[in-house]
Amino acid sequence: MTSPAPGPAIEVAGLRKSYPSTSGTRPVLDGVDLTVPAGTVTALLGPNGAGKTTTVGVLSTLLRADAGTVRVAGHDVAREPDAVRASIGVTGQITAVDELLTGAENLRLVADLAHLGRAAGRRRTTELLERFGLTEAAGKPVSTYSGGTKRKLDLAMTLVGAPAVVFLDEPTTGLDPRSRRTLWDEVRALVADGTTILLTTQYLEEADHLADSVAVLHGGRVVAGGTPAELKAAYDAGSLDDVFLALTEPTGGTTPALDEEDVR
Amino acid sequence: MTAVTTTAPATARPRPVADVVTMVRRSLLRAVRYPGLTIFLVLGPLVVLLLFVHVFGGAFGAGVAPGVTPGAEGRAAYLDYITPTLLVLTVVGGATSVATSTAMDAAGGITARFKTMAIAPGAVLSGPVIGFLVQALAALVLVLGAAVAMGYRPGAGALDRLALLGLFVLLGLALNWLCVAMGLNARSVETASNAPMILLLLPFLGSGFAPVETMPTAVRWFAQHQPFTPVIETARGLLAGGAGPGGAVAAQAVAWCLVLGVAGWAWARSLYRRERRL
Numbered sequence: 001m002t003s004p005a006p007g008p009a010i011e012v013a014g015l016r017k018s019y020p021s022t023s024g025t026r027p028v029l030d031g032v033d034l035t036v037p038a039g040t041v042t043a044l045l046g047p048n049g050a051g052k053t054t055t056v057g058v059l060s061t062l063l064r065a066d067a068g069t070v071r072v073a074g075h076d077v078a079r080e081p082d083a084v085r086a087s088i089g090v091t092g093q094i095t096a097v098d099e100l101l102t103g104a105e106n107l108r109l110v111a112d113l114a115h116l117g118r119a120a121g122r123r124r125t126t127e128l129l130e131r132f133g134l135t136e137a138a139g140k141p142v143s144t145y146s147g148g149t150k151r152k153l154d155l156a157m158t159l160v161g162a163p164a165v166v167f168l169d170e171p172t173t174g175l176d177p178r179s180r181r182t183l184w185d186e187v188r189a190l191v192a193d194g195t196t197i198l199l200t201t202q203y204l205e206e207a208d209h210l211a212d213s214v215a216v217l218h219g220g221r222v223v224a225g226g227t228p229a230e231l232k233a234a235y236d237a238g239s240l241d242d243v244f245l246a247l248t249e250p251t252g253g254t255t256p257a258l259d260e261e262d263v264r
Numbered sequence: 265m266t267a268v269t270t271t272a273p274a275t276a277r278p279r280p281v282a283d284v285v286t287m288v289r290r291s292l293l294r295a296v297r298y299p300g301l302t303i304f305l306v307l308g309p310l311v312v313l314l315l316f317v318h319v320f321g322g323a324f325g326a327g328v329a330p331g332v333t334p335g336a337e338g339r340a341a342y343l344d345y346i347t348p349t350l351l352v353l354t355v356v357g358g359a360t361s362v363a364t365s366t367a368m369d370a371a372g373g374i375t376a377r378f379k380t381m382a383i384a385p386g387a388v389l390s391g392p393v394i395g396f397l398v399q400a401l402a403a404l405v406l407v408l409g410a411a412v413a414m415g416y417r418p419g420a421g422a423l424d425r426l427a428l429l430g431l432f433v434l435l436g437l438a439l440n441w442l443c444v445a446m447g448l449n450a451r452s453v454e455t456a457s458n459a460p461m462i463l464l465l466l467p468f469l470g471s472g473f474a475p476v477e478t479m480p481t482a483v484r485w486f487a488q489h490q491p492f493t494p495v496i497e498t499a500r501g502l503l504a505g506g507a508g509p510g511g512a513v514a515a516q517a518v519a520w521c522l523v524l525g526v527a528g529w530a531w532a533r534s535l536y537r538r539e540r541r542l
Contacts, residue, residue, distance in 0.1 A: 019541065060380045063539055082278070085382040096373030098290065100297040112286040113383055115279055141297065157377070 007074070009165050009196035010036035010059065015068035017054055028054045030220030032068070036198055036213075038164075041191055043207035044200040045240075046217035047248050052200040053093065055217065056169045059198070060090045073165050073196075089163035093170055095154045097142050103153050104129065104138040107160060114161035128156040133182070148179040155183065159190070166190065168199040172206060184210055204240040214240070218248045283387035284394070291365070291395025301361045305403040308357050309350040310410055316473065317343045317414060328475060340415060347411040347418075348499040349472035352492065353464070354407050355432055358400030359439035360460040362392045366447030367456030370540070385536040386529075393440040400436050401429075419505030428502040431517065435495055438521040439463060442528030448535040466492045491520035 012034040018025035028051045036042045044052050057063035059072055061081045070077045073087035097106050104125055111121030129135045132152045137145060142153065151174070158166060168187075172180045187197055187210055201207055207214050208228045215225045224231060224247055228240055235243045295302050316324070317339055325338025328345045332338055366389070369375045378388045412418075420428065443460050450456035469486060470476070470493035476484050487493055494516035501513070 062376060062379055082382045085380055088380060090377065090380040092373050092376055094373035094376070096377035098294070098374055099372070100294045101290070105293065109286065109290055110377075110381075112289075113283060113378075113381055115282065154373075161381075 007038070008035045008071075009038040009040075009073060010034065010042075010198060011069070011071040012055075012059070013069050015055070015058060015070060016066045017051075017058060017063065018066055027220055029058075029065075032217070032220070032222055034215055034222055034225075036196060038196050039191060039194050040212040041187060041197045041199065041210050043211035043214045044198060044217055045202075045204065045207055045214055045244060046200075048202075050217040050248070051220055052217055053169055056090070056092075056167050056198070056200060060088055060167050061085055062090075086161075087164045089158035089161065089166045091155050091158045091166075091168050091171055093173070095147075095150045097150055097153055097157065099143040100141060102139050102141055103134050103145070106142060106153060106157055110157045110160040116161070124160055128159060132156045132186070148175050151175060152179070152182070155186065163195070165196045165198070168197065170200055170202065172201070172203065180206075204244055208240050216244065216247050223247050278382065278384060280384050280387050283383050284390050287387060287391025288394045288398075291391045292398065294365075295395065295399055301364075302399050302403070305354060305357045305361065305399060306406045309354045309403075309407045312353065313343075313346070313350050313407070313411060313414070316346055324474070327478065343411065343414055343416050344504075345500075346473060347408070347416050348503050349467055349496050350407055350411070351404055351432070351503075352435070352472070352496055352499055353467055354403050355400050355436045356439060356460075356463050356467070358396045358403065358436060359443040359463060360457055361399075362396045362440045363443040363447035363450065363456045363460045364453065365392045365396070366444050367450045367453045370448055371453050376540075379536070385533050389441075389444050389532050389536060393437065393444055396440055397433065397436040401432065404432060418503040420503050421505055424502045424505050428499060431495070431498055431502065431521075434518065434521045434525070438525030438528065440528075441525050441532055445528050445531035445535055448532060448538075466490055467496060470496060472496050491517075491524060494520060 012032055015029050015032040015034075016027065017029040018027045020026075032051070032055060034042075034044075034055075044055060046052050054063060058065050058070060059077065061077050061084055065078065072084045075083040075087070077084050098109065101109065107125040107128055108121055111124055114121075116124055129138050132155070134149070134152060134156065137149055137153075142150060145153065151171070155168075155171065172183055175183065184206070187199070191197060199206075199210070211228060213225060213227055214231055215222045216231075217223070224234070224243070226234065231240065231243045232238070235246050237243045237246065321339035321342035322335050323338060325340065325342035325345070326332050326334045329341040332341045369392075375388075408416075408418075443463075446459040447456050450459070467473070469483065470490055471487060472492065476487040476493065479487060494513050498514045498517040501510070
C-alpha cells in the first residue's frame with residue numbers, strides 16, 4: 001500500500017508554541033526537535049502537560065507553530081497543509097465519531113470524504129469492520145457502543161484512506177487489557193505495511209512493547225531519545241519507568257503548568 | 265487481524281462538490297436518525313399559529329385590517345396576517361438547529377477529524393446549512409398546510425409561489441450560514457442556541473405580528489430598519505398574490521439576505537480554521 005517516502009516521515013526542528021495565559025503567553029513547546037523515519041513507530045512520552053497533545057496538534061495541522069519547521073510526509077505543515085492532510089490519519093484524545101450514525105455509515109462517510117469511490121469505499125468499510133471485530137456492531141447506532149468499541153471505530157475511521165503517517169494521541173487510555181492488545185497488534189500490522197506511526201502514551205509498557213524509538217518530552221523539549229533499550233542502558237535503568245522518573249523530575253520554574261492537556 | 269494491502273491512498277485532489285454532497289447526506293441521515301429536531305421545526309410554528317389565531321386572533325384581527333369586526337372575522341384576518349410570519353419563523357427555527365448541530369460536532373471530535381482531512385471548510389460547513397434548509401422547506405409545506413386547514417386561502421399564482429420558494433431558500437441559506445458561525449463561536453452546546461434566539465425575536469419586533477405604524481416611534485424606527493420586516497412584507501405580498509409586494513421592499517429583502525449570508529459565510533470560514541485549544 002503506502003510505500004515509505006524516501007527520508008524521514010516526520011521532521012520537526014525548533015518547534016515552539018505558546019498559549020495565551022493570564023500573564024501574557026505560556027510556552028508549551030520550547031524548541032522541540034524530532035525525527036521519525038518512515039515505516040517506524042515513535043512513542044512520545046512525557047508527564048501530563050509536557051506538550052504531547054500540542055505536538056500532535058501542530059503536526060496534524062490543527063494548531064499553528066509559533067516558530068520552527070515541521071515537515072510531515074515530505075510536506076511543510078504551514079505551507080502545504082492540505083498535502084499533509086491528504087497523507088495523514090489522526091486519532092485524537094476525544095473520540096471522533098458521529099454518534100447518530102451506525103458504525104458502517106461512519107466508515108462510509110470517511111471513505112466518501114477520502115474519495116475512494118462507491119465500490120472501493122464499501123470494500124474498505126467491510127474490510128475494516130472485520131479487521132477491528134466490528135462486523136456485528138456495524139448496523140447499530142454508535143451511541144449504543146461501549147467506550148472501547150467507539151475507540152476501535154475511531155481508529156478504523158482514521159485508517160480508511162490508508163494514510164502514510166498516523167498520529168495516535170493516547171490511543172489506549174481507557175481501554176481494557178484485551179482491547180489494548182488488539183490495538184497493539186493493529187499498530188504492528190500497520191507498520192509492517194510501511195505506515196509511519198507517532199503515538200503519545202502515558203503507559204511506558206506500551207512504549208516498550210511497540211516503539212522502535214522513544215522521545216521523552218519534558219519542559220517543552222525532547223530531553224532524551226533513542227530505542228527503549230538504548231534509553232535503559234544510558235540511564236542505567238531496569239525499565240522505561242525508571243528512565244521516565246529520572247528524566248522528568250519536577251525542576252521548579254521550567255515545568256509548564258500541569259493543566260495543559262486537560263483543557264480542550 | 266490481517267494487514268490491508270489493496271487500498272489506494274486518498275487523493276489529494278480536492279473535489280468540493282462531491283464533499284458537499286457527502287456532508288449534506290450525513291446531515292439528512294442524522295435528521296432521519298434523530299427526528300426530534302425536525303418535528304420541533306413544525307410543532308413550534310404550529311403552536312404559535314394556533315395560539316395567536318384562536319386565542320388572540322379574534323381581538324388582534326380587528327387591528328390589522330380596516331373594517332374587520334372582532335371575533336370570527338378577526339380570527340380570519342389575523343390568520344391571513346400572520347401565516348407569512350410563521351413561515352419565516354419556520355425558516356429561522358431551521359437555522360437555530362444549524363447552530364446546535366454545528367456546536368455538537370465541534371464539541372465532539374468529529375469536526376477535528378474533518379479539519380485534519382483534505383476537505384474545504386465550505387464543504388464541511390455546507391452539510392448542516394443545506395441539510396437543515398431541506399428540513400425547513402419540508403416543515404414550511406406542513407405549516408402552510410396547517411394554515412390552509414384552518415381556513416387560510418393564499419391568492420398566490422404560480423409565479424408568486426416560485427418567487428416565494430426563492431425567497432425562503434435565500435433566507436434559509438443566509439440564516440443557516442450565520443448560525444453555522446454562531447454554533448462554531450459558542451463556548452458549549454448548551455449556549456449554542458442563545459445567539460440565534462435573537463433571530464427568533466426579530467420578527468416580533470417587526471411587522472410580523474402587528475403593523476409597524478401602530479408602534480411607538482423608537483420601536484417603529486427599529487422595525488422599519490431591521491431585516492425581517494422587508495422579508496415578511498415580501499412573503500406577505502407574494503402569498504396574497506395580485507399586485508405582489510413593492511419592488512423596493514422585495515429588493516430590500518433580497519439585499520438583507522445577501523448581506524447576512526455573505527457575512528455569515530465569511531465568519532464561519534474564519535472560525536473553522538481558528539485554533540481550538542487541544
